[in-house]
Amino acid sequence: MADYTLEEKDSFTVLGIGTELKSDYTDYAGINKEKADFWSAVKQDGRLDTLKSLATNDYIFTVNEAVNGKMMHYAGVMTEESLPEATRVIQFPKGEYLVVKGEGTTSEELSNKLTGIAFGQILPEAKNFAYVGGPNATVEMGLRNGLVFGEMWIPIVRK
Template sequence: MDWLKKMNGVISYIEENLAETISYGEIARIACCSEYHFQRMFSFITDVSLAEYIRRRRLTLAALELQSSNIKVIDLALKYGYESPEAFARAFRNLHGVSPTFAREKGAQLKAYPPISFHISIKGEVEMNYKIVEKAPFKFFGVEEVEDMTNGNNLVRIPKFWQESFENGIIDRLIKVMPEAKLEEGATTDVNAIMCYRNTGEDTFPYMIGVFDLEGNAEVPEEFTSISIPAFTWVVFRTEDHNTEETTKKIQEVWARIFPEWFPSSGYEHADGPELEVYFDLGNGRCYSEVWIPIVKK
């Protein structure tokens, strides 16, 4: 499959350049998507950030060299992109639990992270509910946080961000000033979320809790940030109906399946635009959620 070829091509490029400068631009070129969205996709598929994967591979090779050669620690640090022996030693100890000097000793217990390879996995016993829709340009406004993907920190922080926004009254203030027009007719809730609408740097992405301004003419209070979203074709994934307390779990389960299961065989690619989380209230404590991702035909 073309998707598998691209992903394994990225891993080959990384392996060939572990002792050189690794270009995220070249990685994006091989994968045929933006640097920003490839990093997000890689993190979802592998449960580790791209930067952390590269760091682990470099420190795995560094440990092997320490045990099989007389290379100096300072030379090894420079070889794998560290500015000083001290920075290298800190990173080495954080990963392996011992110093580079002790790693030379026989019997030293070290960690090895082999290269990732991507293969077809037989899945599909659980269906994925989706639809493809066209949407005109719109605006969205609310409160923003920059989330860190390292070690899955975003999966912990985002639910806390929602909780804090309820507790400090932000949700109530958003509801008071939200336009009447809804993204879809029906049971959509008042406040939703948008993310990845600008590049915030390696291993991070912006996440905004807010409301839709579909007409683009709302008066936005100064405490809120407004962003403009161009027209896109969107693929929309729906969670199963669930209790309100299960919302975080159910939407994270959908996110975990989109990139490794749907995209590889869909004939579509990420359109390098923002992503949405839309929440629906069915009443009586029941609800469901949707994940919206912009797409283009391959």
């Protein structure tokens, strides 16, 4: 099984700019294309830089959350500030989180790799904890040896 830890985290807030993913949740190619197009747009039009200027740390959050039956995808940062163009203030609860660490050649590769490991390997095999919904995030933490490194944070409950 992939390397992971279970960590207690305090509640935190992520300010996000998002998009609704319209592909079926089983259409990984479609979902990944929508996410890539979204990230390209927020980088090119300056919205990501605007978000980063409000951040309390250097982390960039890629958040997935079901909202009113819609699959939402956000670029976000940890901050207490707000922004008119922000789509959502995302509250992450205090509690236990599945934390998966990794690295990739790009932010997109890191996010896809960690999501695949967490939802494709760890959670299906987990015997004593489960993901029951709520926002989950890939947290890009920086560059090391030419690779993007970070973690996936998924709120869990003990079975």
